[in-house]
Amino acid sequence: MNVPSSESRLTNTVLFCRALRERGVAATPAEAVDAARTLNLIDLDDRQETFLSLRSVLTSRVEDFENFAELFEEFWCGLGHRAEQRKNVAGESRLTRRREVRPSSREFSEKGLPFFLDNWRAAPNDSKEINIPAASDIESSADKDFSLFGADELEEIARLARRIVRKLASKPSRRWKPVRRGSRVDLRRSFRTSLRTGGELVQLSFKQRKPKKTRLVVLCDVSGSMDLYTRLLLQFVHALQNSLARVETFVFSTSLERITGRLKNKDYERALESLGETRGWSGGTLIGPSLAAFDSGWPNLVDRRTIVIILSDGWDTGEPEELAASLARLKRRAGKLIWLNPLLASPEYRPLTRGMQAALPHLDLFAPLHNLQSLRALERHLVL
Amino acid sequence: MREEVRQIRELLEQQAYVTDAAVATSLYLAMALGKPLLIEGPAGVGKTEIAKVLAFALDTQLIRLQCYEGLDATTALYEWNYPRQMLQIKLQESTPGDAAEKEASIFSEAFLLKRPLLQAITDPNRSPVLLIDEVDRSDEEFEAFLLEVLSEFQVTIPEIGSIAAAHRPHVVLTSNRSRELSDALRRRCLYLWIDYPSFDKELQIVRTKVPGISEPLSSELTRVIQASRSLSLSKVPGVAETLDWAASLVALNAAHLDREVVSETMGCFLKDEADLRKFETEAVARLDEMMSPGS
Numbered sequence: 001m002n003v004p005s006s007e008s009r010l011t012n013t014v015l016f017c018r019a020l021r022e023r024g025v026a027a028t029p030a031e032a033v034d035a036a037r038t039l040n041l042i043d044l045d046d047r048q049e050t051f052l053s054l055r056s057v058l059t060s061r062v063e064d065f066e067n068f069a070e071l072f073e074e075f076w077c078g079l080g081h082r083a084e085q086r087k088n089v090a091g092e093s094r095l096t097r098r099r100e101v102r103p104s105s106r107e108f109s110e111k112g113l114p115f116f117l118d119n120w121r122a123a124p125n126d127s128k129e130i131n132i133p134a135a136s137d138i139e140s141s142a143d144k145d146f147s148l149f150g151a152d153e154l155e156e157i158a159r160l161a162r163r164i165v166r167k168l169a170s171k172p173s174r175r176w177k178p179v180r181r182g183s184r185v186d187l188r189r190s191f192r193t194s195l196r197t198g199g200e201l202v203q204l205s206f207k208q209r210k211p212k213k214t215r216l217v218v219l220c221d222v223s224g225s226m227d228l229y230t231r232l233l234l235q236f237v238h239a240l241q242n243s244l245a246r247v248e249t250f251v252f253s254t255s256l257e258r259i260t261g262r263l264k265n266k267d268y269e270r271a272l273e274s275l276g277e278t279r280g281w282s283g284g285t286l287i288g289p290s291l292a293a294f295d296s297g298w299p300n301l302v303d304r305r306t307i308v309i310i311l312s313d314g315w316d317t318g319e320p321e322e323l324a325a326s327l328a329r330l331k332r333r334a335g336k337l338i339w340l341n342p343l344l345a346s347p348e349y350r351p352l353t354r355g356m357q358a359a360l361p362h363l364d365l366f367a368p369l370h371n372l373q374s375l376r377a378l379e380r381h382l383v384l
Numbered sequence: 385m386r387e388e389v390r391q392i393r394e395l396l397e398q399q400a401y402v403t404d405a406a407v408a409t410s411l412y413l414a415m416a417l418g419k420p421l422l423i424e425g426p427a428g429v430g431k432t433e434i435a436k437v438l439a440f441a442l443d444t445q446l447i448r449l450q451c452y453e454g455l456d457a458t459t460a461l462y463e464w465n466y467p468r469q470m471l472q473i474k475l476q477e478s479t480p481g482d483a484a485e486k487e488a489s490i491f492s493e494a495f496l497l498k499r500p501l502l503q504a505i506t507d508p509n510r511s512p513v514l515l516i517d518e519v520d521r522s523d524e525e526f527e528a529f530l531l532e533v534l535s536e537f538q539v540t541i542p543e544i545g546s547i548a549a550a551h552r553p554h555v556v557l558t559s560n561r562s563r564e565l566s567d568a569l570r571r572r573c574l575y576l577w578i579d580y581p582s583f584d585k586e587l588q589i590v591r592t593k594v595p596g597i598s599e600p601l602s603s604e605l606t607r608v609i610q611a612s613r614s615l616s617l618s619k620v621p622g623v624a625e626t627l628d629w630a631a632s633l634v635a636l637n638a639a640h641l642d643r644e645v646v647s648e649t650m651g652c653f654l655k656d657e658a659d660l661r662k663f664e665t666e667a668v669a670r671l672d673e674m675m676s677p678g679s
Contacts, residue, residue, distance in 0.1 A: 038417065055575075304524075
């Protein structure tokens with residue numbers, strides 16, 4: 001490598017890490033230090049070894065590999081590996097394969113690092129572009145009247161929601177907690193207390209299973225095609241929200257909005273009133289981008305004790321690939337991913353819309369939700 | 385290539401572990417930088433095997449901690465041997481002596497049950513290999529605890545005091561990605577992704593691990609396995625399944641694959657009823673096409 005001094009090597013490493021961060025690969029300062037240490041430990045003339053070593057140190061998930069490979073190519077080529085620059089890194093052809101060659105990437109490699117640093121910010125970031133078809137994507141802010149449901153039915157929905165929540169809150173986890181009275185003896189604590197009485201077991205200590213803390217995240221589609229069902233579903237969500245602390249609610253059509261706070265501690269009518277102010281209701285649907293927005297905006301809401309429920313008919317005007325990718329990401333983190341589709345109840349319906357097709361492989365449960373009966377059926381699936 | 389990387393590669397291959405530059409480089413760096421190595425990849429690609437082979441190659445002890453949900457510090461780190469302590473107290477009752485002294489004696493190392501993590505940092509002779517297997521199966525509480533141990537290689541037992549590692553273990557963590565690990569844990573580790581092997585690599589593995597296999601049979605079955613991975617099965621066969629199948633075919637004295645043999649033995653690499661049916665209808669009929677080198 002034509003970078004002799006370790007000082008400039010360090011500078012380059014830091015710049016490289018910064019460029020990685022800008023691309024969404026989280027390389028921390030600690031990792032930059034490790035990367036710099038690594039460069040002293042390896043054979044820098046072996047391009048493949050440099051690539052594999054830095055990738056091992058600076059990335060932490062396979063999804064970062066493609067970004068890393070692209071940036072590595074641009075960056076280290078510019079630093080003097082020109083002779084080798086067109087050679088593909090062995091064994092990584094699948095990951096380094098580019099969707100398209102950027103017009104400026106040759107310039108990057110020819111003019112080297114300074115040019116790269118001056119211009120790479122300006123490089124088009126194709127992953128952030130969202131393809132929006134023209135069809136039904138007009139955000140309509142038309143005022144909608146939500147209140148038409150009979151009071152008896154509303155009460156039934158609320159009752160069901162409360163039952164589900166009770167069940168969610170009472171599942172035992174696999175961890176123990178000490179209790180005053182119980183059926184399982186806690187040997188460890190019993191023994192410790194027995195020392196006070198000279199090793200005589202006077203009083204036993206007990207333990208029991210900690211209750212599982214399950215969180216519910218509800219993502220409710222409020223686009224035009226869902227009009228008929230939105231009110232019923234929101235009633236359900238509203239009841240859930242007010243019986244359990246660990247429920248988070250979002251609505252989406254062409255964009256995503258968190259409504260947890262608005263649903264809390266209000267009666268249903270007032271909650272609806274405040275929701276009526278939300279823009280973009282009953283417009284088109286972009287499920288993929290909405291889920292992606294949820295994923296990036298609230299990354300800590302979903303863990304393995306979270307059940308994610310998507311309420312939507314799957315009439316998506318976005319790209320199915322984006323929807324599939326967002327769902328796959330959610331599925332990896334969530335304990336359970338459930339899609340409830342009001343259209344599924346109709347016997348003629350087949351989940352053939354492109355969006356639904358892309359979604360199906362990532363779901364733990366795909367079920368109808370259109371009446372009280374389907375709500376009851378849902379109850380047994382809401383366990384982890 | 386750095387000499388050490390070449391050596392590691394040779395060491396692994398001496399243990400009949402077919403490897404590549406990515407594995408050897410990551411292992412070298414993990415040892416040189418003294419950092420844990422996180423290995424991810426689909427099930428059955430030989431993630432766990434790396435730790436075993438490494439321990440064997442370094443001629444050191446392999447300490448394995450299998451993770452599961454609810455795994456906690458007492459199972460992973462240490463526990464007092466209560467029955468023995470009880471017995472000791474009863475024995476001491478009749479002997480004269482200071483109470484504090486008696487207590488100190490029952491909370492000594494003799495009554496300590498060392499679990500894998502404590503074993504790994506108290507090895508008196510040399511650095512062992514600590515394999516933390518399927519860390520994605522443990523829960524967040526345990527992950528946080530693990531993070532603490534892995535950053536300091538030191539644990540505190542209230543009755544005894546701090547115990548620091550005399551020889552830092554080589555730590556290998558594996559994950560099947562059944563859940564997302566925390567960023568904090570990921571950042572502390574070097575990262576290695578192992579995918580299903582390419583045809584050439586898998587063929588080499590089959591020939592290394594199943595010595596009696598004939599050349600045509602080994603390449604035929606490897607082709608079928610490689611093709612079956614693109615059938616979107618619910619349980620994609622891993623390398624372990626390939627080897628099981630190869631060993632079974634050798635035991636049955638099969639010289640070539642044909643439809644009958646495949647139908648009879650496909651249970652070796654398909655572990656799901658629906659997959660078996662799918663394979664029967666979609667793959668067995670076009671077996672010749674699957675086995676041809678061009679596919």
